[in-house]
Amino acid sequence: MAETEETRDEKKKGSKLKLIILVVLILILGGGGFFAYKKFFASSKDEESTPDKAPQLQQVITHQLDTFLVNLADPGGKRYLKLTIDLELDNPKVIEEITQNNYKIRDTILLILSSKEFDDISTVGGKLALKKEIMTKLNSILTTGRVLNIYFTEFLVQ
Structure with missing residues (x-):
C-alpha cells in the first residue's frame, strides 16, 4: 500500500x-x-x-506640337513621314517660350525629319536616335528651360 x-x-x-x-x-x-x-x-x-x-508625385509637364508631314530623303522620293510629338518639359514657362518660337522649333524639326531616309528611322534604334537629335536641337533653342523627353504619339511612314 x-x-x-x-x-x-x-x-x-x-x-x-x-x-x-x-x-x-x-x-x-x-x-x-x-x-x-x-x-x-x-x-x-x-x-x-x-x-x-507619403511621397508626393511630381506632375509631368507636357506640350503637344502640331503634326509634321514631310517627304523623306529616299532616292525615289516616294515615302513620307507623318509624326506627332509630345514634349516633356522641366517647367511650365517653357510652354510659353515654345509658343513664341513655334516657327523656329517647327523649322528645326522639319529640317531634321526631311534629311532622314526610311532606313534611318525604320528601326527602334533609329527612332531613339531621332528623338535624341530632336531633343538636342530643341534644347539649344530654348532658354527658359529644357526638354526632358520626347514622345512620338503618332509615327507613320508610307
Whole structure:
C-alpha cells in the first residue's frame, strides 16, 4: 500500500509539472504572437494614418506640337513621314517660350525629319536616335528651360 501511495504522489507531481510546463508554453507563445502582431500589423496602421509621410508625385509637364508631314530623303522620293510629338518639359514657362518660337522649333524639326531616309528611322534604334537629335536641337533653342523627353504619339511612314 505504501508503494501505491508513492506512485500516486509521483503521478500527481508529474501531471502538475506537465500542467505548469503547458501553461508556461502557452504564455510564451501568446506573448510572441502579441509581439509579432504589434510589430508587423499595428505599425502599418500607424503609417497609414499619417499622410504627411507619403511621397508626393511630381506632375509631368507636357506640350503637344502640331503634326509634321514631310517627304523623306529616299532616292525615289516616294515615302513620307507623318509624326506627332509630345514634349516633356522641366517647367511650365517653357510652354510659353515654345509658343513664341513655334516657327523656329517647327523649322528645326522639319529640317531634321526631311534629311532622314526610311532606313534611318525604320528601326527602334533609329527612332531613339531621332528623338535624341530632336531633343538636342530643341534644347539649344530654348532658354527658359529644357526638354526632358520626347514622345512620338503618332509615327507613320508610307
